[in-house]
Amino acid sequence: ELCDRVAFITDGRISEIDTPDALKKRFGRRDVRVIYQNGSQAQxxxxxxxxxxxxxxxxxxxxxxxxxxxxxxxxxxxLENIFITVTGQELDR
Incomplete structure (x- = not known):
């Protein structure tokens, strides 16, 4: 972890500010991905x-x-997915 808090700025205003973990809990989904084989079928x-x-x-x-x-x-x-959710914009790369 590189920082204690993260702020997202939308239209010149701070729209969200919190710890990375708190933001992930509030905005994120935690899923489990299972990769498996059934009989002779592909993965x-x-x-x-x-x-x-x-x-x-x-x-x-x-x-x-x-x-x-x-x-x-x-x-x-x-955090990138949370940024997109909060701001409605993709990150510039």
Whole structure:
């Protein structure tokens, strides 16, 4: 982590200011991405919301039915995605 707080400026005014973690919690979604194989099919992937994952019947069924689970990773929103949500603009590169 490179900073304690982040501010987003929209039309010359600070529209959001908070810690990176607080902004990610407020604006972001935390998902779990599962990459798996089913039988002879090519690799497939699905995403599920992290909240309530242990009770998500689709997630549990996928784990039971997939012939091979390759990876399970959490996906967290980026500050760039939050910037786009807050300002409605893409970052200039």
């Amino acid at each position: 497939a992937e699905r995403e599920f919301p992290l909240d309530g994952l242990g009770h998500n019947s689709d997630f549990i069924e996928l784990l039971r039915s997939a012939s091979r689970v390759e990876t399970i990773h959490t996906q967290e929103t980026t």
